[in-house]
Amino acid sequence: MIRVALAGLLGRKLRTALTAFAVVLGVAMVSGTLVLTDSIDKAFNFIFTDVRKGSDVVVSGKSPFHITEGQGTFAPTIPQSLIAKVRALPDVALADGGVKSEATQLVDRNNKAIVFGGAPNLGFSIENGDSPFNPLKLVSGAWPHGNQIVIDESVAKKKHFAVGDTIGVQAEGPVQRLRISGIVKFGSAQSLGGATLAGFDLPTSQQLFGKNGRIDEIAVAAKPTVTDQQVLKEVRAILPPTAQVRLGSAQAREDAKQTNSFISFLRGFLLAFGGIALFVGSFVIANSLSITIAQRTRELATLRTLGASRRQVLTSIVIEALVMGTLASVTGLLAGLGLAKGLFKLFDAVGFTLPNSGIVFGTSTIVIALVAGIVVTLVASLRPALRATRVPPIAAVREGATLPESRFARFRTVGSGLTTLLGFASLAFGLFGPHLGTKGVLVYMGLGALLIFIGVALLSVRLIKPLAWTLGWPATRIGGAAGGLARDNARRNPQRTASTAAALMIGLALVTLVAVLAAGITTSFRGAVTKIWKNADYAITAQNNFTPIPPASANAAAKDPSVEAVGNVRTGDAGAYGKAFFATAVNPPAGTMFTLDWVQGSDRTMAELGADGAFTDKDYAKKHNLTIGSPIKLTFANGKQKTFKIKGIFDPPPGGSPFGKVTISQATWDRYNESPRNLYSFVRVRGGETPQNLRRLETVLAPYPNAKVATRQKFVDNQISGLNSILNILYVLLALSVIVSVFGIVNTLVLTVFERTREIGMLRAIGMTRRQVRRMIRHESVITALIGGVLGIVLGIVLGGLLVARVDFIQFSLPLVSLIIFALLTIVVGILAAIFPARRAARLNVLEALQYE
Amino acid sequence: MFTHGEPTSEVCSLGHMNSNGNVVSATEVTRRYGEGEAAVDALRGVSLEVKLGELVAVMGPSGSGKSTLMHLLAALDKPTGGTVTIAGQDVGSLSDSDVTKLRREHIGFVFQFFNLLPMLNAEENIRLPLSIAGEKPEPEFFENLLKRVGLTDRRTHRPAELSGGQQQRVAIARALVSQPTVVFADEPTGNLDSKTGGEILELLRASAEELNQTMVMVTHDANAATIADRVLFLADGVIVEDLPRSSAGDIVAAMTRVSA
């Protein structure tokens, strides 16, 4: 029996290959993801351990909560005088203090900020180039002193800077020109992602970062005779309450925390798409196997008459699937290596460069990818295999015998209806159920979507005839007799058409879902900006639109005589009720620029917060029973606490507001945050929004290349463009499952052409041209694709609607243009899928086709 | 090629015949399958002419080349040597699309295994050759055709709902619907019981006579051959006998001679 199974595979090489390809892609995505994330993980690990390599212990500013990097808040600094005290300790061999800044913007010769995607612009002090604490290697030149800077190799290469050139640097203040004393690189990582590096001596960095007399960290090396623990204890004893000390390794772990959670998010995110592709692939496999088994009814029956048991039939088919699944998984696993490289490039292309220090191909990758591929193939083969066992021996002698109906056939409609309902129930529970947590929500939603897809795929058998009739109508108009036959063929075997279309349906449902969400977010965001942004002409943001920037640029704008007022929104982490959250602060002019819906208080509240006033949004107020006059104790990143009084409660519009859970006055905020950051600043100008005013503001901001000015329209567009990048990534990733389903269509068509060889021969004999044959196959393909497309788009809108209903800050909005594009793409998919099968059909030799048995 | 343009149109105006009144003709036709050692010469120099309105039966032992000959005469295949002329056109010189056009306009087929499209009903199956050509049958002609094949009350039935004989009637009507120059039938009764087969033969004969339809039919059945105006016997790829209309007895006698 095993020999029969293997011979079967060999005898149907093309079909096997096409079927297997559906698995290959899914497995490639899984293995590609694992390779990618393992590689990034390794690259970051190198960086983080490198940075702390020479440090036995590290002293740093202590913050009461974990600070989200790049969000506007930082751990407090420590006094520089502490260095001397640490050095004086008996067991300390060496100690150096340093400062750093995530906003060290390098500026090119055209006064343009050098940015690669949204990656940070790292700046730090290098006390002594030869010190063991310095993770950098000199590629050329020398370590920096005074008005000098070292920059990293990749910036030097990409922007053509060499030792001796001057380069602009902008940190807390305006741009300064410094001489490049050297080019450096990290010891191990080939690429740092899009991050740029800039190193200075300590005094220069302190001046640039606005940290005169202060430092961020002290790196300590212990004397060789003592343990790290001992030094740790010694150092801890002399620390002020605002500082803490950790082992070098512990500090490296701490440094890596946020990156690690980003990597595991990325891994889960990409794996989800691999999973979707595999899920779609399982439809393709199940369908292809069903068709081949139906075509082999006679052969299987003959085996039965020759004495093969049902079990043997089952085994032979399962073995066939197993062999195919294994081959496909191995191919996919290897393809994943290539895909990982492709993903690096993809992220690079959308401005999201990932660090890279060589590809990692781990054992876990091999195991997970192979197991996933093989299991999916086996599970998908189960139903067709079971059906094959029900082929009665008598079918061997019957002309045109078909597979017997499944024993459960009469329950199919009820069963698939129930599956669909259960799916929606699970989805609804995930969305609206109480206290599930992110993981729970995702699990229930994922399970729900899975069941819905399976249920609708099964239910769609009932819809095929009317759908194919309707969607095939244009074919009969355009394609003449060939189009008419195509429509009839699409309706001929509803089960087959349904399964083929279902694979495409899943991809399109998800694409539509994404488009619906994006349209909802975009529309709501536009609405919110229109509503909130009342009395301002321009916004100042970071070049990348979202990173919080030092306030220097906004301050410079405020000093210009043409500017009436600048309203800032400061941003960062703060804590209350034992939890850290995103907080904001505004200055009085902001109160004259925004309009909010106030439950209590008014727009003037924003201007009248004073030293201890705060306002909050409706939900937060409700959660903590806050009302006008309620006290709220805020904890700041520097560990200090202060009690505020609630002066207003607002109701944010559906698109959200620029404000965090709690907003206080800018003056107070700045007292507790050493390096405050503006999320946005809004500018009101004499004469309003005019081209001259825009140019003038741009001139004023010229020394601050990290900032840019935007009109309201431009501001909205900029913000949305970020969303579009994400959207494009999602589309590319979902395209993978669409490609899998294209293979499904190709496969079905090839099998169908094979099955209808005689019919095609007859049609050719009675005068059908090759063109007409191709047209017939093409139209059938397009009709099948359109069925999948229409079902998918409708399902996507429903799912999107449900999601939008759950999320308060998104309003439902139908992305009509996108949907039309998707429908057109579906047609393209149908046409592409038909190319190969149609060509095969047209090439059939009429004579051979007629004699074909 | 172009210089032949004129005579071709002249030929057409003569009612699909060449100047001798032949609808189909073959001159020294050979057909070799495969190459080298394994090559099989299915036809080894066959010449014949089929006249307008003639019903020709082709007989011979299995493997003698009957089907091969018919495929060549029907422009389904091209000869290795010699020429086949259908309605005045030399098949060997035509491209695939021209051959398709030739089949569309001049040739009808009746197959042993009916070869109907399962998803179309009887009427749609019959109409198929015209639909493919983008044409519609003349209503009166079509009704008469349906009546002739006796399917007037079965017109909306699918093949699966028709008996073998009825299916073959659909196939015959399909072959006749485009009023082709010549109809080819390869063992049209080979898949039917003898009574139904007889009815089908009668239908073919009547159609040939009443519509003056030229037909070439391959058969193993001596009784079937009795309806023919002419019976050709093939053996080993050559024509060995060419009888005029004969009785079943004469045909059987010829068959035994040929097989010997």
Ligand SMILES: Nc1ncnc2c1ncn2[C@@H]1O[C@H](COP(=O)(O)OP(=O)(O)OP(=O)(O)O)[C@@H](O)[C@H]1O
């Ligand atoms: N495609 C092919 N390839 C190789 N040889 C072929 C092919 N078709 C036919 N032949 C050979 O050519 C010879 C004639 O075949 P053909 O089918 O014309 O015979 P036939 O008279 O129709 O026989 P039957 O009565 O059994 O149908 C046979 O020897 C056959 O084996």
Ligand SMILES: [Mg+2]
């Ligand atoms: Mg034959």
